[in-house]
Amino acid sequence: MAEKxxxxxxxxxxxxxxxxxLEQGEVPLEDAIDxxxxxxxxxxxxxxxxxxxxxxxxxxxxDNGNEKPFSPTGEEGQSx
Numbered sequence: 001m002a003e004k005x006x007x008x009x010x011x012x013x014x015x016x017x018x019x020x021x022l023e024q025g026e027v028p029l030e031d032a033i034d035x036x037x038x039x040x041x042x043x044x045x046x047x048x049x050x051x052x053x054x055x056x057x058x059x060x061x062x063d064n065g066n067e068k069p070f071s072p073t074g075e076e077g078q079s080x
Contacts, residue, residue: 006045008046011046012046018035018038021035
């Protein structure tokens with residue numbers, strides 16, 4: 001069965017629910033292990049999504065449509 005595309009927001013919601021369930025301490029050991037594994041997968045997915053977003057934000061396009069490193073001050077390579 002194909003898995004639906006997971007969104008970052010939905011993954012965070014699921015991860016928060018898993019943490020809440022585990023913090024309650026009322027989950028049987030076998031279920032806790034399964035929840036922990038699922039939580040680790042969700043955590044990795046979210047981490048990867050954030051890294052991808054960061055990579056997209058650290059480069060910008062110049063006037064010719066070429067990517068170049070982002071410099072918030074506009075002073076690339078210049079020392080102050």
